[in-house]
Amino acid sequence: xxxxxxxxxxxxxxxxxxxxxxxxxxxxxxxxxxxxxxxxxxxxxxxxxxxxxxxxxxxxxxxxxxxxxxxxxxxxxxxxxxxxxxxxxxxxxxxxxxxxxxxxxxxxxxxxxxxxxxxxxxxxxxxxxxxxxxxxxxxxxxxxxxxxxxxxxxxxxxxxxxxxxxxxxxxxxxxxxxxxxxxxxxxxxxxxxxxxxxxxxxxxxxxxxxxxxxxxxxxxxxxxxxxxxxxxxxxxxxxxxxxxxxxxxxxxxxxxxxxxxxxxxxxxxxxxxxxxxxxxxxxxxxxxxxxxxxxxxxxxxxxxxxxxxxxxxxxxxxxxxxxxxxxxxxxxxxxxxxxxxxxxxxxxxxxxxxxxxxxxxxxxxxxxxxxxxxxxxxxxxxxxxxxxxxxxxxxxxxxxxxxxxxxxxxxxxxxxxxxxxxxxxxxxxxxxxxxxxxxxxxxxxxxxxxxxxxxxxxxxxxxxxxxxxxxxxxxxxxxxxxxxxxxxxxxxxxxxxxxxxxxxxxxxxxxxxxxxxxxxxxxxxxxxxxxxxxxxxxxxxxxxxxxxxxxxxxxxxxxxxxxxxxxxxxxxxxxxxxxxxxxxxxxxxxxxxxxxxxxxxxxxxxxxxxxxxxxxxxxxxxxxxxxxxxxxxxxxxxxxxxxxxxxxxxxxxxxxxxxxxxxxxxxxxxxxxxxxxxxxxxxxxxxxxxxxxxxxxxxxxxxxxxxxxxxxxxxxxxxxxxxxxxxxxxxxxxxxxxxxxxxxxxxxxxxxxxxxxxxxxxxxxxxxxxxxxxxxxxxxxxxxxxxxxxxxxxxxxxxxxxxxxxxxxxxxxxxxxxxxxxxxxxxxxxxxxxxxxxxxxxxxxxxxxxxxxxxxxxxxxxxxxxxxxxxxxxxxxxx
Numbered sequence: 001x002x003x004x005x006x007x008x009x010x011x012x013x014x015x016x017x018x019x020x021x022x023x024x025x026x027x028x029x030x031x032x033x034x035x036x037x038x039x040x041x042x043x044x045x046x047x048x049x050x051x052x053x054x055x056x057x058x059x060x061x062x063x064x065x066x067x068x069x070x071x072x073x074x075x076x077x078x079x080x081x082x083x084x085x086x087x088x089x090x091x092x093x094x095x096x097x098x099x100x101x102x103x104x105x106x107x108x109x110x111x112x113x114x115x116x117x118x119x120x121x122x123x124x125x126x127x128x129x130x131x132x133x134x135x136x137x138x139x140x141x142x143x144x145x146x147x148x149x150x151x152x153x154x155x156x157x158x159x160x161x162x163x164x165x166x167x168x169x170x171x172x173x174x175x176x177x178x179x180x181x182x183x184x185x186x187x188x189x190x191x192x193x194x195x196x197x198x199x200x201x202x203x204x205x206x207x208x209x210x211x212x213x214x215x216x217x218x219x220x221x222x223x224x225x226x227x228x229x230x231x232x233x234x235x236x237x238x239x240x241x242x243x244x245x246x247x248x249x250x251x252x253x254x255x256x257x258x259x260x261x262x263x264x265x266x267x268x269x270x271x272x273x274x275x276x277x278x279x280x281x282x283x284x285x286x287x288x289x290x291x292x293x294x295x296x297x298x299x300x301x302x303x304x305x306x307x308x309x310x311x312x313x314x315x316x317x318x319x320x321x322x323x324x325x326x327x328x329x330x331x332x333x334x335x336x337x338x339x340x341x342x343x344x345x346x347x348x349x350x351x352x353x354x355x356x357x358x359x360x361x362x363x364x365x366x367x368x369x370x371x372x373x374x375x376x377x378x379x380x381x382x383x384x385x386x387x388x389x390x391x392x393x394x395x396x397x398x399x400x401x402x403x404x405x406x407x408x409x410x411x412x413x414x415x416x417x418x419x420x421x422x423x424x425x426x427x428x429x430x431x432x433x434x435x436x437x438x439x440x441x442x443x444x445x446x447x448x449x450x451x452x453x454x455x456x457x458x459x460x461x462x463x464x465x466x467x468x469x470x471x472x473x474x475x476x477x478x479x480x481x482x483x484x485x486x487x488x489x490x491x492x493x494x495x496x497x498x499x500x501x502x503x504x505x506x507x508x509x510x511x512x513x514x515x516x517x518x519x520x521x522x523x524x525x526x527x528x529x530x531x532x533x534x535x536x537x538x539x540x541x542x543x544x545x546x547x548x549x550x551x552x553x554x555x556x557x558x559x560x561x562x563x564x565x566x567x568x569x570x571x572x573x574x575x576x577x578x579x580x581x582x583x584x585x586x587x588x589x590x591x592x593x594x595x596x597x598x599x600x601x602x603x604x605x606x607x608x609x610x611x612x613x614x615x616x617x618x619x620x621x622x623x624x625x626x627x628x629x630x631x632x633x634x635x636x637x638x639x640x641x642x643x644x645x646x647x648x649x650x651x652x653x654x655x656x657x658x659x660x661x662x663x664x665x666x667x668x669x670x671x672x673x674x675x676x677x678x679x680x681x682x683x684x685x686x687x688x689x690x691x692x693x694x695x696x697x698x699x700x701x702x703x704x705x706x707x708x709x710x711x712x713x714x715x716x717x718x719x720x721x722x723x724x725x726x727x728x729x730x731x732x733x734x735x736x737x738x739x740x741x742x743x744x745x746x747x748x749x750x751x752x753x754x755x756x757x758x759x760x761x762x763x764x765x766x767x768x769x770x771x772x773x774x775x776x777x778x779x780x781x782x783x784x785x786x787x788x789x790x791x792x793x794x795x796x797x798x799x800x801x802x803x804x805x806x807x808x809x810x811x812x813x814x815x816x817x818x819x820x821x822x823x824x825x826x827x828x829x830x831x832x833x834x835x836x837x838x839x840x841x842x843x844x845x846x847x848x849x850x851x852x853x854x855x856x857x858x859x860x861x862x863x864x865x866x867x868x869x870x871x872x873x874x875x876x877x878x879x
Contacts, residue, residue: 038243039129041235045246046136048230049144052253053080064136065129071101074124078108081143084818085793087785098125106135111783114142137245144252159248162255163187166194172207178247183236185213188254192220195258198860199224210237227253272348279345280357286338287363293331294371297323301378309471314390321700324383324718325693335372336726339365340733347737350813351744383715387705394703396470398541403461407479409534410454414486420444421493436595441497443519443596448494450527455487518575519597525568526599529607532558536614543705545629552622559615569608576601632704639695640709646688647712650720653682657724657731667749668742672735679728689721734808741812755815758782759808769805829854829863 043064051060054073057080061067068074070093075086087104090097102121110116116138123131141155148158160175167173170190175181182188184207193202199220205213214233221227230250236242342365345357359365421444462480465473535558542548594600660674696714699707707713742752762770762778770778772795779786779794786794797817798810830851835844851864 035243037235037239038246039133041231041239041243041246042133042137043129044232044235045230045243045249046133046140048228049140049249049253050077050136052228053077056080065127065132068102068132069125069127070098071103071105071121071125074105075101075108078105078139081139082108082112084108085790088787088790095125109135109138109142112142114138137249140245140249140252144256145248148252148255156248159252159255163191163251166191166258170194170202178244178251179242182247182251183242184210185215185217185233188217188221189213191251191254191258192217192225196224221254225254225257227257273354276345276348276354276357279341279348280359283338283341283345283357284360284363286334286341287359287368290331290334290338290368291363291371294368294375297327298371298375298378301375301382309393321697329722332722332725335368336729338368340729343733343737344740347740347809351741390703391705392468394541396465396468398539399461399465399468400470400472400476401539403458403465403476403480405534405537406454406458406461407483409530410451410458410483413451414483414490417444417490418486418493421490421497433595439516439519439596441494443523444598445494445498446520446523447527447598448490450523455483458483514575514579515594515596518572518579518594519599521568521572521575522597522599522604525565525572526604526607528565529604529611532611533607533614536611536618540625542625542629543632543703545626545633548622548626548629552626555618555622562615569604572604573601632699632702635695635699635702635704636707637709639692639699640707640712642688642692642695643710643712643714643717646692646717647720649685650717650724653678653724654727657728660731668735668739668752672732672739675728675732675735679732682724682728689717692717737809738812741809741816747812747816752812755812756808759811769807770811771805772799775806775811828856828865828867829859830866831860832862832864835864 047061047064050064054060054077057076059073059076061073072089075089078084079086086108089101089104099121102124106116106119106121116135119131119135119138124135145155145159148155148162156178160178163175167175167187167190170186170193172184173186173190175187186205186207189200189202189205193200200216205216207213211233214231214236218229218231218233222229227250230253231246342357342359349355349357459480462476465476470476540551542551656678657675660671660678692714738752741747742749747755758778758781759770760766762774762781764771764774775795775798776786776791779791794814798806798814832848835847838844839847847866847869848864851866851869854863854865
């Protein structure tokens with residue numbers, strides 16, 4: 001007999017304190033040796049228990065101390081019962097290879113919170129039966145008994161209390177311990193009859209037939225409950241005090257087989273399924289409505305066909321403002337709510353181990369995001385295009401009016417000029433008259449040359465109207481062509497008349513020098529006055545105070561030239577008076593018409609008087625424009641003052657939300673409360689945005705297009721506001737998802753903080769996702785020994801789309817799945833009475849109508865096959 005080694009197991013029983021199990025310490029004999037009868041019972045029970053799990057991996061053991069010596073099957077056993085992967089075993093056959101594998105198994109047990117005292121890898125490798133049995137008992141305690149708790153009792157007391165409650169109604173059964181209370185076999189039969197009365201008739205059992213009772217219970221458990229035969233009836237009867245570890249191991253298998261009824265599971269799954277179906281239908285409806293609105297709106301925004309008039313384009317601008325102010329904001333909220341509903345639904349399905357929700361074709365979140373992106377793309381630049389078109393039409397109207405004024409002035413001047421140039425009065429004129437005609441023609445040529453600039457200006461304006469696609473460009477071109485044709489004809493006629501007069505130049509002997517001087521000085525002076533009148537009556541468009549000041553400065557420069565012009569006018573009047581004086585002094589009958597000029601003294605004086613009236617009128621117009629521009633400047637400053645407050649406020653709220661979502665010290669509910677408060681602050685801030693929109697409306701209506709007092713535009717504020725609303729909603733949804741996952745998976749607040757801390761540490765780019773190398777480093781830091789194959793398997797779990805990044809939700813799912821215990825199988829059928837007893841009436845009838853009959857041997861009459869029913873509905877599930 002080998003010396004006994006004390007097995008001390010420490011573990012947390014789930015209620016905040018540790019217990020120590022020193023089982024059978026008092027049963028060791030004086031020489032520290034285990035009772036041979038107990039050793040035999042432990043060998044059989046522990047071997048059967050190990051094989052009940054190893055068969056899932058297609059293998060088993062024959063000799064418990066020999067088959068675990070190389071550590072391979074020991075590692076496999078731990079992987080099967082924990083559902084986790086252990087480090088890759090050493091495949092060598094040397095002693096140090098075996099010790100290394102056993103150490104990996106013992107390290108794994110220790111990682112689960114179990115402290116192994118005096119159990120070493122060398123003893124297991126050497127086939128020490130006491131050490132091996134002690135190690136297997138440690139594994140059974142951790143993975144089969146530790147989590148058993150009834151009314152906050154520890155594992156052992158919880159299992160004992162469960163047995164006592166289940167067998168309380170049965171006669172001759174009084175369970176007080178895990179040894180002598182089970183010797184007559186009635187306790188085992190009572191547990192089976194309590195949960196499966198169809199398998200045995202307890203009333204026919206005899207307390208005086210312990211061997212028959214034990215064998216009956218063991219045979220039924222092995223045949224119908226999939227519990228292997230771990231005890232030997234003769235050994236229990238012939239041993240004064242059966243081995244407590246063996247009995248506890250075997251009884252724990254009954255607990256796991258009967259712990260949860262199928263009806264409770266079906267009720268839970270059906271309730272979750274009905275709720276999820278409602279969420280799916282609501283998502284489909286909201287997605288269809290939103291996509292339909294996007295499909296209707298996008299073509300309208302993509303249509304960049306410009307209208308012909310200013311009024312029509314301004315109506316387009318009003319329609320767009322209504323869209324941005326009234327129609328789009330509700331749709332932004334709908335899109336955000338749709339994403340939140342989709343994420344919540346997927347989280348619930350994932351928690352329930354249901355397949356992910358796949359919306360109808362074209363209604364995925366990505367499809368909606370793509371359609372929304374198309375809407376934003378179509379909207380981008382639409383307002384700028386509208387304002388550009390309005391500016392273009394405004395300039396076109398201004399150019400068209402300027403064209404009409406200049407064309408009318410030139411056409412008025414050209415009236416009768418063709419007829420004058422076509423006269424042949426020189427054929428019958430006297431020599432004096434011939435000379436007078438020549439001088440007069442020279443004055444006309446001077447006048448004609450002075451009008452050349454005006455004709456070129458008219459042609460240039462017509463060309464610009466053509467390039468800017470003026471809506472009545474045909475009329476402009478027709479009128480411009482008529483002016484140019486007349487100009488060319490006047491030039492031709494002028495040249496012909498000059499040639500005729502030059503042929504008779506010898507006839508020109510005398511000329512009235514004063515008339516000639518008058519003509520020479522009046523022509524440029526008259527052109528100057530006509531130009532001055534055009535400038536004083538010229539329309540102007542300005543957008544800033546500086547532009548008005550520039551016009552005022554130019555006008556003041558013009559007024560400064562008036563004294564010089566007054567001197568020229570007086571000089572011309574002096575020439576006219578001198579003609580009159582000579583005529584009176586010498587008795588010469590002067591012609592009433594100046595032969596060298598078509599401009600009379602009365603016309604010059606009338607034009608001069610008109611200029612004197614136009615100057616103060618121009619002063620008034622410029623002052624009015626200056627007042628209007630000051631009003632525009634006040635609008636700019638008013639808008640800028642608000643925008644410069646709102647813009648930083650939005651940025652501060654964004655940073656506040658980011659800090660809140662990254663906090664690790666507080667509870668998720670506290671973070672949720674902070675985010676809800678932040679959301680309330682944001683919602684109550686909405687009137688400031690509306691007021692800014694109103695000021696922006698006034699600016700747009702006043703056609704103010706720039707603002708040097710702020711870097712924020714209304715578009716910046718709108719985008720920032722929409723992003724703020726979306727961010728706070730999504731962050732709240734992320735916290736809700738974490739709470740939902742934490743509660744559904746049984747994650748403690750400390751674990752959730754640890755998961756978040758690890759994730760944030762390895763989220764190098766701080767964008768809410770770990771890249772592949774960062775995720776590998778995170779796993780290594782948590783104790784994973786990763787090979788390429790194992791890491792590839794894990795990446796398939798956390799990144800099924802092969803995006804190259806791991807989200808926080810995927811990380812939590814992986815960590816909870818790595819630590820969760822797998823459910824054990826239950827009976828594959830259920831009775832109608834159980835469904836009606838355990839389920840609400842509507843759900844019970846729903847299941848009865850749809851479950852097929854259970855057709856396999858051993859089932860009672862009327863049994864229903866709920867396993868096939870659940871698999872058909874949900875695939876592989878926790879049913």
